[in-house]
Amino acid sequence: MNALHQYLFDAYRAARHDEPPPPVPGALDVAALRAARDHRRFEAVLAGRPARGRVRRALRCWLHRGTT
Template identity: 45%
Template sequence: MDAIQQHMLDSYRAARRGEQAPPPPGRYDRETLRTIREYRSFRAITEPEPGPPWRARLRTALTRWARRSATRPDRHARQPGGGPGPSCHRPTAPTAPGAP
């Protein structure tokens, strides 16, 4: 049921009961919107400013992470020369002859 049908039903009920008919739909829309706008501007002045929205905090965190990871060398990247990094090739201690 849309607003016009609801208004017609309410008008019919009011006429049967001998009451005053309700206002047509949309009659007080401008006044309601103006009141909401004034209330929001009043709240913006009286209430403390909240922190940034979660999207802004997430964007900031992701930007910091991306910048940090772009400046750091990749630990798992292949070294020039094709093989793994030098930390994988540890020299072994020489063993004495005859030692197991």
């Protein structure tokens, strides 16, 4: 059984019991990714590191290291 089958089964069961239907599969993925990003930024601030631009800064240092 895949996620769509499980969703349809749960939606049918919720309709039979007069309950709200479950969220559609994948509807909360973006929210979960945003929460993970925010948590990483929060941990960086607590550790005294910059919260934004760390990947770009690392790439810039890596790329410019080879030119000198």
